[in-house]
Amino acid sequence: MVCGEARVFFDTHCHLQDVRFEPDLAVRMVKAREAGITNFVCCGTQESDWDAVLKIATTHPAVLPMLGLHPWHAHQAQSGWLARLAERLENPRIGLGECGLDFAIEEPPRELQEAAFRAQLRLACDLNRPVSIHCRRAWERLMAIAREEGLPVAGAVIHAFSGSAEIAQEAQALGFYLAFGCSLTNPNNHRAAKALKVVTEDRLLFETDAPDMPPYGSTQGTLNDPINLRLAVEAASRVRGIDPEALATVAYRNSCRVFRSMLPKACNTLSLGFDKAIEGNQGTHHKGDTDGEIKGG
Ligand SMILES: [Zn+2]
Secondary structure, eight states: OOBTTBOOEEEEEEOTTOGGGGGGHHHHHHHHHHTTEEEEEEEOOSHHHHHHHHHHHHHOTTEEEEEOOOGGGGGGOOTTHHHHHHHHTTSTTOEEEEEEEETTSSSSOHHHHHHHHHHHHHHHHHHTOOEEEEEESOHHHHHHHHHHHOOOTTOEEEOSOOSOHHHHHHHHHHTOEEEEOGGGGOTTOHHHHHHHHHSOGGGEEEOOOTTSSOOTTOOTTOOOOGGGHHHHHHHHHHHHTSOHHHHHHHHHHHHHHHTGGGSOSSTTOOOOSHHHHSTTSSSOOOTTOOTTOOOOO
């Protein structure tokens, strides 16, 4: 994975556990790898999909798992969810996400979203784990909470960035990375283009959010696919007026920096220890467990 030797891509946010991918995920993964996408950060959205995320990461070493409670599901969380999340995150190869704030929706209420987000941001800071953040129409509160809680040194990503250029500048000054996706392929998305132009090179990431947010012009019902990451990078290179290969290299380097703690040390390592974090693996958890004590299933 030498940057510059070939065009390589790093999908910093997707949802491969989505049931819509179930029939043909393996084929999609092969095609995406062939297209140069070397890594896929796969984000959980609620406790019920955490095991599926970890299982995919166990099967596909190119998949980097993150677990979190999405603001859309903040009201559905079962009591004790945060402690169970912290327990899963004892494995240092697991990041925290997707979490965040979405004030474009009425429910769940803002206070509930904020409490869930603040608790997860605090956990990511305590464990120094990369965090992937969803934010819609809640910029003021996001920045305020980030100032109060701080951000994990590992890296904090605002995924599918939809804010203005001014917000982009404020966010990167606070230390956020900003990730852009296929919404850039819409030539009428001037807000995203303006924001993209002010992002400094060292803060820029790309993602698909697959299966959501397919490229502009896709027929209704088309699933977004990690392979479309190339389209996002190409659209961004047009907006920024730079060579797509150079932009891909810059973003790839940034991705490796943010997610370095989650990358397998050897690419052929199949046993990453995620099985230990998968629920149902012999129930009770002992605090003194070490990495070597993975129970057989
Ligand atoms: Zn997402």
